Amino acid sequence: ETGVTQTPRHLVMGMTNKKSLKCEQHLGHNAMYWYKQSAKKPLELMFVYSLEERVENNSVPSRFSPECPNSSHLFLHLHTLQPEDSALYLCASSQMGEPQYFGPGTRLTVL
Amino acid sequence: GNSVTQMEGPVTLSEEAFLTINCTYTATGYPSLFWYVQYPGEGLQLLLKATKADDKGSNKGFEATYRKETTSFHLEKGSVQVSDSAVYFCALGSSNTGKLIFGQGTTLQVKP
DSSP, X not given: OOSEEEEOSEEEEOTTOEXXXXXXXXXXXXXXXXXXXXXXXXXEEEEEEETTEEEEEOSOOXXXXXXXXXXXXXXXXXXXXXXXXXXXXXXXXXXXXXXXXXXXXXXXXXX | OOEEEEOOSXXXXXXXXXXXXXXXXXXXXXXXXXXXEEOTTSOEEEEEEEOSTTOEEEETTEEEEOBTTTTBOOEEESSOOGGGOEEEEEEEEOTTTOOEEEOOOEEEEEEO
């Protein structure tokens, strides 16, 4: 595998479920990011991890919980989501200060 | 604060037409500027970048020049193909934090 991978690619969940999104980067980068992409809205930066420490949390509701166990892996734990959380969730990685490289995204639908 | 504004789409062109997608920005300091492209069902891919004033980024026939005097970074291509149909995002980045600020995206549709 090369680049940035994300699993699953598609996820349908009920509002009471708990699920996790996974991101893995094979580029040796030291920073990782979660974005939310909703229809007709700009990309929203959710979280930034640099050297496995969270350095940014853009007022994201607590029902989204990130985890970065090492520099290659990033998770987004989901629980008690709302239908308006349905979106494409994109992971990216970079060397700090360099361009970001994106994964293909997870298309999330909350019923 | 920093922001990026792109022209609204969709932009519809015939194959081999000339493309311009406008992007302007407001920023403090000296940010880097990027164009990303998103093909249907995929994530964003870096298309080109420029890190200082008067730099020209280019890739796959696309070009954009970092214009500090007009705070612009317009994307151009001389002859578009059907395979260029995608959503194009202009972005501004901080070299210190790595944070990117994106425009709202412009959809390009190229017809044969």
